[in-house]
Amino acid sequence: MLQVKNLRCYYGRIMAIKGVSISVRRGELITLIGANGSGKTTLLTAICGLLPAWKGDISFEAESLKGMDPPAIVRRGISLVPEGRQVFAPMTVLDNLRLGAYTRYRRREHREIEQDIAQITELFPILGQRADQPAGTLSGGEQQMLAIGRALMARPRLLALDEPSMGLAPLMVEKILDTLVRLKADGLTILLVEQNAQAALKIADRGYVLETGKVVLQGDAGDLLSDVEVKRAYLGKDYEEFYDGRG
Amino acid sequence: MTPSLKKGVAYALACSAIAGIGLAATNPYHLQVMTFIGINSLLALGLNLLMGYAGQISLGHAAFYGIGAYTTAILTATYGLSPWLSLPMAVAAAALVAFLVGMPTLKLSGYYLGMGTLGFGMIAFIVFREWDGVTGGASGFVGIPPLAVGPLNLSSGRNYFYLVWGVLLVAILVCRRIIDSRTGRALRAIHDSENAARAVGVGTMHLKLQVFVFSAAVAALAGFLYAHYVSFISPGTFDFLMSVRMVTMVVIGGMASIWGAILGASLLTLLPEWLHAFSDLEMVVYGLIMMGVMIVMPQGLTRGILDLYERARERHER
Structure with missing residues (x-):
């Protein structure tokens, strides 16, 4: 469905993505994980047309996205839930x-739009209760739900999310990720960028690990989850022991 | 009462208020001041759409006011065209200039956009002042014909008052329609975050250009009304200070509010008239009042007055 081939992105003269290739098939939930500055967000902004200076090829449903502006890409069926x-x-x-x-x-x-609003308030009842409230008065988790709901309103075929778990309480992260699983079951294709690698890999089909602008590892989410390298670099295995010790 | 009915009642009330004022006012001076309030409100209304809603500052908007006024002046007085033919041309001229100027400058934002439009405003002012053969130069342009519809002469104080306020009412209706539409939502989205607006698929550049052109066209319409009312225009009316005055009307009245535009325009038109009594100290008192309003009501008169009202009601209920 989505094919990224040898993508290179620049900020001025600095190359932030150095030849990344990924593919997303219809109905999959793919996750991109990596530490700060590994180029995850850059990759997403390039796909969504927000970063015009890229080389290589991005095609969606066999159509190149080169030179398209964000409105055109949204109309093609890709919606972004932006970072923060x-x-x-x-x-x-x-x-x-x-x-x-x-x-x-x-x-x-x-x-149809009114019907979709009804559907989204069914998915996130809190948004229905707060329909007339300024979005700024919502809590972080509720705002994240709103951001997802807003992206869904464009009726995307591919939903791209940039770190939806950022700054949220664990319970809320679980809720958001559960929603993604539900959306996937309804047939939506999802590209999830996460720093919270463990949580993301648990719900994903496949994953890519990014490091300083390159894909260093890729494969089935389950394999990545048990991969020693990933564990060492991103999951922080001591972390879990730390929690186990307390629990 | 349903919202649409409420709106209808509000417009009916506004119409009858205008008619009432028109009939009650016998003093030509009062009618003249009210007419100027109407013209200034039109200016503030257009700029408010750009500044208050889309969040794009323009410090050169007096140029479009001037383009409207000078275009109709030249076409009607020099070339003898009917004012009703020159009206669409004046508006189109300002819209075209806004389109050409907006293309490069609207890529800027914040202070930089302010600087860019400021430069444009100055260039326009210099053109009005120095192009002697066409604009009459610094000494101004004389002999702009009055407006008339068939046998009805609109140049009398009361008729012109009705004309200006009628146009204003229509402009308010149009603006309301824009604000309540998807375009209005997109404008507010741009104000809040241009990036997020792009992410949901708003063509921000395109939309900013559209609203810039629209507000320029409204300013040109105001310029047209002004020119045919006073029959004499000079570059001084369309200088940098006028641009600043327009911005002040929007800010003092309250950004992103239609009532704010009218309140701000009224205050800025009336204050100099009231302050004549202070003679030499006029501008000092004027400045102090501006400062006072902004300190006491930082969100503008509309919000400030609403807050006062709500607080008073709460106290009453207790």
Whole structure:
């Protein structure tokens, strides 16, 4: 469904992604993991058209995304849940959701849009209860739900999420990831960028490990989860022992 | 009452208030001040869409006001065209210039956009002042014909007051429609975060350009009304200070509020009239009042007055 081949991204003269190739098949949940500065976010922004200066090839459903601006890519069916949520704080929850469907209003889908809002408030009941509240007054987890709901409003076929677990309580992380599993079961293809590698690999089909702009490991999520290298570098195995000791 | 009915009632009330004021006011001076409030409100309304909603500052908006005024002046007085024909041309001229200027400058944001538009405003002012043969130069442009519809002469104080406020009411309706639409939501999204707006698929550059052109067209419309009202225009009316005054109207009245635009325009039009009594100290008192309003009501008059009202009601209920 999504094919990235030998992608190179630049910030000025600095090369942030140095020849990355990944593929996402229809119905898969793929995770990209890696430490800070490994290029995960850059990769996502390139796919979504927010970073125009890239070389190589990105194609979605056999169509190259080269030179397309974000609105065109959203219309093609890729939605991004940006890093740090980025909900529109002064606007109401409902307006945020409607903005997610921005590219659809021109196609006169008003009734479908209202139905989708109803569906999303079913998925995240809290958004329904707070529909008329400014998004900035929601808690972090609720804002993350709103960001996901907003991205879903564009009716994407591929949902790209940039660190949805960032800064959230463990219980809330679990809730968000559960939602992703549910969305996947409904047939949505998901590309999940995470620093919380363990949690991400547990729900993913396959994973890629990024390090300083390159893919250093890839494979089945289960294999990666048990891979010693990954454990050492990203999962922090001492971490678990630390918790076990306390529990 | 349903929201749409409520809105209808509000517009009916506004219409009757305008009609009432028009009938009650017999003093030509009062009518003149009210007419200027209407023209300034139109200016603030257009700029508010750009500044208050989309969050893009323009420090050169007086240029579009001037382009509207000078285009109609030249077309009607020099070339003898009917004002009703020159109106669309004046608006189109400002829109075209806004499009050309907006393409490169709207890539900027924040202070840089302010600087860019400031430069444009200065260039326009110099063109108005120095292009003697066409604009009349520093001494101004005389003999702009009054407006008339068939036998009805609109140049009398009361008729022109109705014309300006009628146009303003229509402009408010149009702005309301824009604000409540998906475009309005997208504008507010750009104000909050341009990147996030792009991520949901808003063509931010395109939309910023559109709203810039629209607000320029509204300013040109105000310029048209101004030119045919006073029949004499000079570059001084469209200088940098006017641009600043327009920004002040929006900020004092309250950003992102239609009532704010009208309140701000009213205050900035009325204050100099009231402060004549202070003669030499006029500008000092004017400045102090501006500072006072911003300190006491940092979110502008609209929000400030609403807050006062809500607080008073709470106290009453207790």
